[in-house]
Amino acid sequence: MREFSQADFDISGVWDPMLPDAEVISLLCTILTRLELGDFTVKLNHRKILDGIFEVCGVPADKIRTISSAVDKLDKMPWADVKKEMTDEKGLDPAVADKIGEYVKHKGGPELLEVLKADATLTANPSAKLGLDEMELLFKYLDAYNVIDKISFDMSLARGLDYYTGIIYEAITEASAPPGFKTANAFAEGSSEPAPPLPPKKKSKKPTQEGEEEEVDESSVGVGSIAAGGRYDNLVGMFTSAAAAGGKKAAQLPCIGVSIGLDRIFAIVWPKWVERGMRSKETMAYVMAAGDGLVAERIKLGEGVA
Numbered sequence: 001m002r003e004f005s006q007a008d009f010d011i012s013g014v015w016d017p018m019l020p021d022a023e024v025i026s027l028l029c030t031i032l033t034r035l036e037l038g039d040f041t042v043k044l045n046h047r048k049i050l051d052g053i054f055e056v057c058g059v060p061a062d063k064i065r066t067i068s069s070a071v072d073k074l075d076k077m078p079w080a081d082v083k084k085e086m087t088d089e090k091g092l093d094p095a096v097a098d099k100i101g102e103y104v105k106h107k108g109g110p111e112l113l114e115v116l117k118a119d120a121t122l123t124a125n126p127s128a129k130l131g132l133d134e135m136e137l138l139f140k141y142l143d144a145y146n147v148i149d150k151i152s153f154d155m156s157l158a159r160g161l162d163y164y165t166g167i168i169y170e171a172i173t174e175a176s177a178p179p180g181f182k183t184a185n186a187f188a189e190g191s192s193e194p195a196p197p198l199p200p201k202k203k204s205k206k207p208t209q210e211g212e213e214e215e216v217d218e219s220s221v222g223v224g225s226i227a228a229g230g231r232y233d234n235l236v237g238m239f240t241s242a243a244a245a246g247g248k249k250a251a252q253l254p255c256i257g258v259s260i261g262l263d264r265i266f267a268i269v270w271p272k273w274v275e276r277g278m279r280s281k282e283t284m285a286y287v288m289a290a291g292d293g294l295v296a297e298r299i300k301l302g303e304g305v306a
Helices: 019-034 047-057 061-076 079-089 092-106 110-117 126-144 235-243 262-276 295-303
Strands: 042-045 151-154 168-171 203-207 213-217 227-232 254-261
Touching: 019 042, 019 126, 019 168, 019 227, 019 254, 042 047, 042 126, 047 092, 047 126, 061 079, 061 092, 092 262, 110 126, 110 151, 110 227, 126 151, 126 168
Parallel strands: 042 151
Antiparallel strands: 042 168, 168 227, 203 213, 227 254
């Protein structure tokens, strides 16, 4: 988790809102690169842009979050199934769902941002306008960090948790995603060559509650994202406010954070370690309790100089 500090102001003292976001995303790219996981993509979106899209398309305010959760399934389900969930299960007008589909099926890089900025209906929405402005600044910093080629501006990414207030992102690798990774998650600055065709579908059987076997498309199944996070401006303040004596209002503590899925990462890198002979023993880690005190001794032990 990255809290904001004085360093997030430029030399003139002006608040620089997207610098911490770019810093954390750049750090994530560095970590995943050094782990030698292979090709990876950081899918990126902005909750304010997404909320603005829902508003201009006519989604009722009380349905925005539930429709958002349906959109988030577009990396696992075709649009027809997502639309069916919106309309049949969640009661959304089919015409509204079609309008949403025209937006959320897009992905790309800075060039997609320019397309959205040219949409007068979208930019007239205050939430979407703010999100687009912040995304433009973020792309500028990600380019400076030299990680723009790892970013995919994915309009279907929604991250269902309500506490996100701005930038949201997920990292996937070719090893953790379905076999169609390179086609479905092309890098923002990718090659101009035609994308490779999707692999043929493989079918397997899984039992249903009725005892019958249902066919499962294995080509659409992967480990999933290996890291995820985003901006949450109000979450920490909720906890500090609740803990404050006398119910006093706590100061707002905007944060940006990322969570890395170690289990999923180890599932990818472990076979490589075994193949390279990097692990000759079964023990991955040895945990011991040193007790209270002995701080200097514990520090030396941790640094391998004891």
